[in-house]
Amino acid sequence: MTARPESYPAAGRDRKLVRTMAGRCAVLFPGPDAYTPGALSSLARSEPLVGELLSDVDHAAALARRPPVSPLLLDEDAPALDALATTAPAELHTAVFAAEFVLFQLLTGRHRLRPDVLLGHGFGDLVALTAAGILDLRQGMALVAARDDALAARPAAPGGMMALALSGARAMHLLAALGEWTVSVSAHDGPRQCVVSGPRTALDRVYTAAGALGVRAVRLCAPYAFHSRELGAAADEFAEYSGAAVRPRHGRHLVYSATLGRSLDGPEDTAALIAAHLVRPVRFADAVRALHAEGVDVFVECSPRSALTEHVTATVPGVTAIAPLHRRATAADVAAALASACDVPTGRRAEQQEAAPVVPRPRGPLGPVRLPPPRREPSVRTPAEPTAAGARRTRRARPGDVLAGAPPSDPDAAVIATGGVRGTTGGPGRSGVAPC
Numbered sequence: 047m048t049a050r051p052e053s054y055p056a057a058g059r060d061r062k063l064v065r066t067m068a069g070r071c072a073v074l075f076p077g078p079d080a081y082t083p084g085a086l087s088s089l090a091r092s093e094p095l096v097g098e099l100l101s102d103v104d105h106a107a108a109l110a111r112r113p114p115v116s117p118l119l120l121d122e123d124a125p126a127l128d129a130l131a132t133t134a135p136a137e138l139h140t141a142v143f144a145a146e147f148v149l150f151q152l153l154t155g156r157h158r159l160r161p162d163v164l165l166g167h168g169f170g171d172l173v174a175l176t177a178a179g180i181l182d183l184r185q186g187m188a189l190v191a192a193r194d195d196a197l198a199a200r201p202a203a204p205g206g207m208m209a210l211a212l213s214g215a216r217a218m219h220l221l222a223a224l225g226e227w228t229v230s231v232s233a234h235d236g237p238r239q240c241v242v243s244g245p246r247t248a249l250d251r252v253y254t255a256a257g258a259l260g261v262r263a264v265r266l267c268a269p270y271a272f273h274s275r276e277l278g279a280a281a282d283e284f285a286e287y288s289g290a291a292v293r294p295r296h297g298r299h300l301v302y303s304a305t306l307g308r309s310l311d312g313p314e315d316t317a318a319l320i321a322a323h324l325v326r327p328v329r330f331a332d333a334v335r336a337l338h339a340e341g342v343d344v345f346v347e348c349s350p351r352s353a354l355t356e357h358v359t360a361t362v363p364g365v366t367a368i369a370p371l372h373r374r375a376t377a378a379d380v381a382a383a384l385a386s387a388c389d390v391p392t393g394r395r396a397e398q399q400e401a402a403p404v405v406p407r408p409r410g411p412l413g414p415v416r417l418p419p420p421r422r423e424p425s426v427r428t429p430a431e432p433t434a435a436g437a438r439r440t441r442r443a444r445p446g447d448v449l450a451g452a453p454p455s456d457p458d459a460a461v462i463a464t465g466g467v468r469g470t471t472g473g474p475g476r477s478g479v480a481p482c
Contacts, residue, residue: 069343070162072302073150075170075177076353078131078142079266084122085145085350089152089371092378099151103144106187113137115144131267136194142349143173143190149371150177150348157380159346163300163309163337167354168233168273168328171303171319177348178297180316185292189320192287196324197270200279205271207232207243208253211262214240214327224255232273233328236360243271273305273327281324288320304333330354331361338362346370 090096104114118124118141130138150173153159166174172193176186210217214234221229221242229244229252242252249265256263270277294316301310303319305326310316334345334357345358345367352369359367370380 070337070341071160071344071346072163072165072337072342073153073159073161073177074345074347074349074354074358075146075150075164075166075173076347076349076351077167077169078138078268079127080146080349080351080353081127081130081138081142082145082350083118083124083126084120086119086148087122089380090120093152093156095152095156096148099148100144102183103147103187106184107140107144109184110187110191112140112187112191115141119145119148128267131269135197135269136191139169139190139194140187142169143176143187145350146170146173146348147176147183147186149350152380153346153348153370161299161346163302163342165302165304165333165337167304167330171305171323173348174301175294175297175316175319178299178301180294180297180301180310181292188291189288192291193284193323196280196284196287197277200283202270202276202280204246205244205274205276206246206249207241207266207268207272208249209235209239209241209264209266210256211238212240213237214331217242220255220259220261221252224252226252228276230274231327232271234331235328236331236357238360239357241266243268243274244276245271272324275325277324281321284324285317285321289317302333302337304328304330307332307336330357334358334361338365 086096086100090100100116100119104116107113107115115137118130118137125134127138130141154161164174164178166172172186172189175181175189176183181189210220212220213236214231217231217240221227221231226244226248229242229248231240232243233241235241242249244252253263253265270280294313296312297310302308303310303315305322305328306315306319307329308315310319343365345355345365347354347367347369348371349369350371355367355369358365
């Protein structure tokens with residue numbers, strides 16, 4: 047039997063406990079572009095849990111009649127992204143699914159990251175559903191296999207995808223001016239980044255026009271025109287296959303869909319996401335803005351590459367966005383990356399935080415709303431007082447001190463003394479939140 051995600055061993059009480067303090071935390075799951083050959087090789091040598099998780103994933107792949115994924119993730123000489131996308135796209139997709147699932151279990155199990163919401167980008171939606179517990183590991187792998195079977199059973203015309211250094215709105219104007227009705231915007235990634243999908247010949251014309259206009263264009267390693275109407279027939283097949291392969295349930299984590307533009311609330315929403323997955327555009331930038339408006343200030347990318355963090359910071363500058371697992375990271379690299387951007391209490395402080403009672407808070411669309419931090423006594427200088435030698439010195443304010451000459455009843459006297467109190471906005475390059 048495949049182990050349930052919650053049964054994987056967590057860090058002991060002497061290990062680091064990662065949690066969001068002032069802001070909420072979102073975990074991001076990118077698409078196939080996040081694949082890296084041997085992505086887990088270094089991590090597996092220093093973290094035994096990786097091998098256990100990969101064994102579970104290989105078992106789930108066998109049940110879905112797919113080859114083992116461990117060789118692609120443990121061998122640094124495994125086929126590269128472009129080779130797999132061209133010759134074995136199904137193996138590419140299972141490898142990306144496996145890598146992101148293993149990394150999520152490592153972050154939440156070993157390093158005890160506690161996300162408030164999960165957000166997938168395109169194919170990453172399928173990983174988010176599994177990581178959230180809406181699907182178990184066997185069903186998640188079966189869903190990935192059903193997607194590839196549907197694409198093979200109802201193949202579309204040769205197509206592809208291309209990134210443009212334009213907003214989605216400007217790209218739509220460009221396509222309209224060119225009269226390229228078969229090409230559409232398939233991903234709105236940021237204020238100056240989008241992806242278009244369509245037939246290869248039409249994409250060639252868009253590529254030429256973009257170059258003439260000085261717009262940077264990059265062809266992506268995609269065998270199909272994903273997230274466009276070109277895959278309508280495959281989408282119908284995928285919905286039919288998935289209906290027999292999976293039984294969604296209510297998950298342990300909240301999932302926000304950049305495809306549907308809302309959080310998922312029950313099996314019906316999961317079915318709607320699966321039906322729309324191949325044909326509707328990914329509005330990632332809108333999803334990031336919506337989550338940020340609900341109090342999400344920390345974004346942790348769960349992939350072997352840093353594929354989404356730049357889009358996040360371009361969309362909502364000032365937030366904390368990290369990819370602690372990129373570039374074949376080791377266990378020490380992951381811990382250091384989290385510590386550099388997160389508040390990580392250890393030892394007795396972690397025990398006290400774990401044992402602290404949960405106080406009910408008002409709820410919003412993403413759950414309990416963030417409450418303002420408790421007010422702290424400001425640090426100011428009080429009037430000088432004489433010393434034994436006749437010199438004068440200053441001391442820091444104590445509770446109850448007020449500005450000289452101010453009435454004792456004035457509660458803001460100490461604040462007036464400094465002209466205000468510095469907040470927690472942080473210094474240059476910091477988000478100012480208490481990270482996860």
